[in-house]
Amino acid sequence: MSGLDSRERLWAALNYKEADRVPIDLGTTNSTGISVAAYTRYLDYLGKNREVKTANLMQQLALVDEDILEIIGCDTRSAAPKGFVPSIESYADGSKEYEDEWGIRWHMCKGGYYYDMLRHPLADIDCVGDIPKVLKETIPISDRIEGLETRVNEIVEQKKAVLIKGFIPGIMEFAAWLRGFEQFFADLYLEPEIAKAILAFACDIKVAYWEAVLSKFGDKVDVVNESDDLGTQKGPIISPKMYRELIKPLHRRVTDTIKKHSRAKIFMHSCGAISTFIPDLIDAGFDILNPVQFTAEGMALQALKQSFGRDVVFWGGGVDTQLTLPRGSQEDVKSEVKRNMEILMKDGGFVFAQVHNIQADVPPENIQAMYDAFHESCLYSC
Numbered sequence: 425m426s427g428l429d430s431r432e433r434l435w436a437a438l439n440y441k442e443a444d445r446v447p448i449d450l451g452t453t454n455s456t457g458i459s460v461a462a463y464t465r466y467l468d469y470l471g472k473n474r475e476v477k478t479a480n481l482m483q484q485l486a487l488v489d490e491d492i493l494e495i496i497g498c499d500t501r502s503a504a505p506k507g508f509v510p511s512i513e514s515y516a517d518g519s520k521e522y523e524d525e526w527g528i529r530w531h532m533c534k535g536g537y538y539y540d541m542l543r544h545p546l547a548d549i550d551c552v553g554d555i556p557k558v559l560k561e562t563i564p565i566s567d568r569i570e571g572l573e574t575r576v577n578e579i580v581e582q583k584k585a586v587l588i589k590g591f592i593p594g595i596m597e598f599a600a601w602l603r604g605f606e607q608f609f610a611d612l613y614l615e616p617e618i619a620k621a622i623l624a625f626a627c628d629i630k631v632a633y634w635e636a637v638l639s640k641f642g643d644k645v646d647v648v649n650e651s652d653d654l655g656t657q658k659g660p661i662i663s664p665k666m667y668r669e670l671i672k673p674l675h676r677r678v679t680d681t682i683k684k685h686s687r688a689k690i691f692m693h694s695c696g697a698i699s700t701f702i703p704d705l706i707d708a709g710f711d712i713l714n715p716v717q718f719t720a721e722g723m724a725l726q727a728l729k730q731s732f733g734r735d736v737v738f739w740g741g742g743v744d745t746q747l748t749l750p751r752g753s754q755e756d757v758k759s760e761v762k763r764n765m766e767i768l769m770k771d772g773g774f775v776f777a778q779v780h781n782i783q784a785d786v787p788p789e790n791i792q793a794m795y796d797a798f799h800e801s802c803l804y805s806c
Contacts, residue, residue, distance in 0.1 A: 430499035469788035594652025642686030655696025679709025716741030
C-alpha cells in the first residue's frame with residue numbers, strides 16, 4: 425500500500441487495516457495539541473522563530489504552523505467554527521479574566537498557562553425555568569459555520585484528512601461548566617430534573633450544530649470531534665448505571681445525527697480510567713477513543729487492544745504526557761513511544777498522538793525524541 429495520501433492512510437487505520445505507516449496527528453483536536461509555551465520553545469529548537477498564534481484561548485493551545493505539520497508528517501487537519509472573541513481584562517497583579525458567551529467567568533493567574541473557571545452562570549438557579557432566563561444570547565449557528573466549508577475544501581485539496589471540531593465541550597462536561605462541578609454532580613442525585621434540563625440544553629446545541637454543518641458538506645468530512653470526560657485517574661466520575669440512564673441516550677442522539685448526515689467516524693475524547701465505559705461508548709456510536717490514558721487505573725494498552733482493538737480506533741496513547749514526556753530523558757521518551765506503538769499499531773486501528781496535549785513544561789528535546797521514535801517505528805511491513 426505504497427504511495428497513499430493522508431486521507432487514504434487515515435481511512436485504512438479507521439477500517440482496521442495496516443497501510444504504509446501509522447497516521448499521526450498534532451493539534452487537530454483540543455486534546456492532541458501543544459501549549460503555546462511548549463510550541464514556542466520547540467520552534468526555537470528547530471530554528472524557526474516566529475509569532476505563535478493561539479488556537480484555543482482557555483487551554484492556551486498553539487495554532488501549529490503548516491510547515492511544522494509537514495515536518496512531522498501530520499495526516500490530519502482541522503476545520504473549526506468561528507470562536508467567541510472575548511474582551512480580556514488585565515489586572516495589576518498580573519492576572520487576566522474574561523467572560524465567555526455563556527456567562528462563564530474565566531481566570532488566569534500571573535504566569536499561568538491556562539484559564540480556570542471562576543464563576544458559573546447557572547450556579548444559583550432553583551428550578552428548570554430559570555435556565556433560559558440566566559443564559560445569555562449566543563452567536564447563531566449560521567454565523568458560527570460561516571467559512572467552514574471553504575476551509576474543508578482547502579484540506580481536501582491538500583489530500584489531508586478532514587476533522588471538524590464542535591464549539592462546546594461534551595454534554596456532561598458543558599453542563600458542569602454551566603452549573604459548577606460540585607453542584608452539577610450533586611444535582612444528578614438531589615435535583616435530577618435540573619441536571620436533566622441542562623444536559624438536554626447541551627445536547628440540543630450539539631444536534632443543531634452537527635445538522636447545520638454536516639447537511640452542507642458532510643460527504644467531505646472524515647472525522648468529527650466529540651468529547652465527554654467520564655473518568656478520574658482511579659475510576660469513573662459517575663456510575664455506569666447513571667451514565668446509561670442519563671448520558672448515553674444523549675450521546676446516541678448526537679451520534680445518530682452525525683451518521684445520518686455523513687460517513688464521518690466519530691472521535692470521542694474521554695480522559696482517565698474509563699475502561700468500564702468503553703463497551704457503552706462503542707454501543708452509543710463512537711468509533712474512536714482518545715486520549716487512551718494508559719497510566720490510569722485499568723487502562724493497560726495490551727488489555728485494551730486485545731479487548732477492543734477491532735471495535736474502536738485508538739487515537740493517542742503514544743507517550744505519557746504527565747511524567748514521561750515532561751520529566752523523562754530522551755531515551756525514556758523513545759522507549760515508551762516504541763513500546764506503545766508496537767502494541768497499538770498491529771492490524772491498524774491506531775492513530776499516533778501523545779496522551780493529551782503537550783504541556784508547557786515539556787522540553788523541546790523530548791518533543792523531538794517523540795517524533796523521532798515515531799518515524800523510526802511507524803512503518804508497516806507490507
